[in-house]
Amino acid sequence: MTNPKKAINVGLEPVSEQKEQFSFRKQVWRRLRRHKMATGAGIILLIIYFLVIFAGFLAPYNHYETYKQHFFHHPTKVYFTDEDGLSWPYVYATERIGWGEYREITDRKYPLKLLHRGDKYKFWGLFETDLHLIGVEQPAHLFLLGTDNFGRDTFSRLLFGGRVSMFLGFAGIIITTFFGLLIGSIAGYYGGKIDELLMRLSEIIISIPQFYLLLALAAVLPVSISSSLRFLLIVIILAFISWAGMSRVIRGMVLAIKNEEYVRAAKAMGASDLRIIFKHVIPTTVTYVIINATLAIPGYILMESGLSFIGLGIQEPDASWGNMLTAAQTVTKITNFPWLLLPGFMIFIAVLCFNLMGDGLRDALDPKTDKS
Amino acid sequence: MYAYIIRRLLLIIPLIMAISLISFLVMQLAPGDFLDTMRLNPRISEEYIDQMEERFGLDKSIPEQYFRWLWRAVQLDFGRSFKWNVPVTFIIKSRLLNTLILSLAAMFIGWLFAIPIGIYSATHKYKFSDNLLTVFSFIGLSIPSFFFALLLQYLVVRAGIDHPITGMTSIDYDWLSTPEKALDVLRHLFLPAIVLGSFQMAGLMRRMRGQMLDAMTQDYIRTALAKGLKERIVIYKHALRNAVNPLVTIFGFQLSGLLSGAALTETVFAYPGMGRMMLEAVLSKDIYLAMAGLVLSSVLLIMGNLIADILLALIDPRIRFN
Numbered sequence: 001m002t003n004p005k006k007a008i009n010v011g012l013e014p015v016s017e018q019k020e021q022f023s024f025r026k027q028v029w030r031r032l033r034r035h036k037m038a039t040g041a042g043i044i045l046l047i048i049y050f051l052v053i054f055a056g057f058l059a060p061y062n063h064y065e066t067y068k069q070h071f072f073h074h075p076t077k078v079y080f081t082d083e084d085g086l087s088w089p090y091v092y093a094t095e096r097i098g099w100g101e102y103r104e105i106t107d108r109k110y111p112l113k114l115l116h117r118g119d120k121y122k123f124w125g126l127f128e129t130d131l132h133l134i135g136v137e138q139p140a141h142l143f144l145l146g147t148d149n150f151g152r153d154t155f156s157r158l159l160f161g162g163r164v165s166m167f168l169g170f171a172g173i174i175i176t177t178f179f180g181l182l183i184g185s186i187a188g189y190y191g192g193k194i195d196e197l198l199m200r201l202s203e204i205i206i207s208i209p210q211f212y213l214l215l216a217l218a219a220v221l222p223v224s225i226s227s228s229l230r231f232l233l234i235v236i237i238l239a240f241i242s243w244a245g246m247s248r249v250i251r252g253m254v255l256a257i258k259n260e261e262y263v264r265a266a267k268a269m270g271a272s273d274l275r276i277i278f279k280h281v282i283p284t285t286v287t288y289v290i291i292n293a294t295l296a297i298p299g300y301i302l303m304e305s306g307l308s309f310i311g312l313g314i315q316e317p318d319a320s321w322g323n324m325l326t327a328a329q330t331v332t333k334i335t336n337f338p339w340l341l342l343p344g345f346m347i348f349i350a351v352l353c354f355n356l357m358g359d360g361l362r363d364a365l366d367p368k369t370d371k372s
Numbered sequence: 373m374y375a376y377i378i379r380r381l382l383l384i385i386p387l388i389m390a391i392s393l394i395s396f397l398v399m400q401l402a403p404g405d406f407l408d409t410m411r412l413n414p415r416i417s418e419e420y421i422d423q424m425e426e427r428f429g430l431d432k433s434i435p436e437q438y439f440r441w442l443w444r445a446v447q448l449d450f451g452r453s454f455k456w457n458v459p460v461t462f463i464i465k466s467r468l469l470n471t472l473i474l475s476l477a478a479m480f481i482g483w484l485f486a487i488p489i490g491i492y493s494a495t496h497k498y499k500f501s502d503n504l505l506t507v508f509s510f511i512g513l514s515i516p517s518f519f520f521a522l523l524l525q526y527l528v529v530r531a532g533i534d535h536p537i538t539g540m541t542s543i544d545y546d547w548l549s550t551p552e553k554a555l556d557v558l559r560h561l562f563l564p565a566i567v568l569g570s571f572q573m574a575g576l577m578r579r580m581r582g583q584m585l586d587a588m589t590q591d592y593i594r595t596a597l598a599k600g601l602k603e604r605i606v607i608y609k610h611a612l613r614n615a616v617n618p619l620v621t622i623f624g625f626q627l628s629g630l631l632s633g634a635a636l637t638e639t640v641f642a643y644p645g646m647g648r649m650m651l652e653a654v655l656s657k658d659i660y661l662a663m664a665g666l667v668l669s670s671v672l673l674i675m676g677n678l679i680a681d682i683l684l685a686l687i688d689p690r691i692r693f694n
Contacts (some may be wrong), residue, residue, distance in 0.1 A: 074449060162628075200390075203387065204387065204390045204391055206396060207387060207391060207670050207673055207674050208394070208395070208669075208670045208673075209669045209670065209673055210390055210668060211635050211636075211647070212635070212650050212665065212666055212669055213398075213666070214664060215635070215650055215651060215654045216395065216398045216399065216650075216654050216666065219402055219655060220398065220402045222403060230546075231554045298514065304517050306516065306518060306636050309518050309636065310636070310639055310651060312655075325518070325519065325522070328522055329522070329640070331525050331526070331529050331537060331538075334473075334522060334525070334529075335526060335529050335530060340521065341519070341522060341526065344516065344518075344519030344522060344523070345519075347516050347519060348514055348515050348516060348519060351514040351515075351516070352510060352511065352514035352515075353413045355513055355514050356510060359510075364512060364642055
């Protein structure tokens, strides 16, 4: 069988510009790259993912390590100059002079060390090591963004905590998309009683205010389970409360596709239901699914951090951006130690980038919005 | 139209039944009950706890408990709260009112600014001001409500502004005169309403802009401009009326978003609304309170959607119900 697209393509081969127009993927890529905000957002997201994946190595400290003598320590000041002008960056050790107040001991300089051997951590859970990108000798500390009420390094916890927020959204959307597609296409394709049942079910889920349902379900999780199991269960809960909306949209699309001529032709030729669903129905919904997934990730990040913020999500001592922000809940603390608000900024930046990227993707994938 | 409304209302009944069943099952999933915490307290006698257990019917089987609850709920008796030891309706009444006040204030802020800004953005497409507003709307959509709330509190305290940052009323509220009371509530309402309202505003103005842009490319707009009508009239009379219609459907969904989003904002501002009540009820396993909260907020959400549908039919002559 000859591909009509290819035939045209061959005929127009000498004109390179027109040849490019036939590749949908290339066109999408070009449109996406032209969207400067979306590209920038994508790059920032890549950087964040890089930071959280290599958190163990990049963070100066282990995120569980508490320095009780240095709680609510202000960000350590790094000096780049001394009396002889420019010098290798160094810090001073500090001592506590009051509640959350510290003074530098300027007797001795502690230079920053590259590939410093500090706290032990498990690299990707595989092997134990104590190698960090930077660090300083004790008794000086390198708290780049200050410490929390237990004297834990905020910067290190931000990197480790980011793992939860950045990967929970992904895991959630994959599960939701799977069930949304499955249920939506079954309901739309078969219709009748199955359709009726599934849609009534989704209506029930949609009719309960989402966050209240989330609260009730998250309260069911026992306190004693391990953090990775908890992570998994939260993902499942998030997927449970969000499949309904998606499956309804997919069902609508499937209903429209079902009566298209090519689907009817496939049926007449004796294709099985499964083949039709996987070959014809699901590929048509791909554009919607990709856009929807990118735009839904921020919602998951917000829900998880909200849950963790009120103490129902990821539990201490494990870090997540949401539960780190809990420490900032009293006004006196945030006014005295404003760096406690930083996890909130991280959530904000991650969500903003996903929103911008989703917007760019929608413009790029949806031919209706072609402005070129 | 009336037949349609009645049919929709009748459909709500089985839906609410199903929601109540799901809420009940979810609450039963949680290990232990409220009495477990009481048992740990040595000062509460065994007999008292047994008495409580019998009174609330916690010794019965789960299906029986549900039907007992349902039977009483039909008569609008939603049981008693374990924690506060008063009828659930008593607590919910005041909390629901507080949340509605907050939600309406937020909606007011959202719609008041979103519509004109959306129109302005659409008529100044891709100009600097439009791009700036787009950036703002993305910020508004992306900032987590609880973080924004904390940030506002921080800024108010840092700037030394004498403005209440928590609660719904001042300590001396009971001694104030009526106009002073209203002013006091409004002052407390201001920050939470800004947090919730700005999120709404961001979403609405994006939609308004999109709808306006869509409407302005239609043929009838070109015709109107071609026959020499003033641009102002074309924008406000022809394009705007058609662009606003779809926004009405959002109105219903907003109720849901507000109820959900309000929970976190209420927690940060210590505002005595439904969201905070739900959180406390769920945490202390106060099942009747939590169930009543879930069911009533669902009713609110469903009614909101119904009202939105009816409103749409009223303002859009193209839509007719049969």
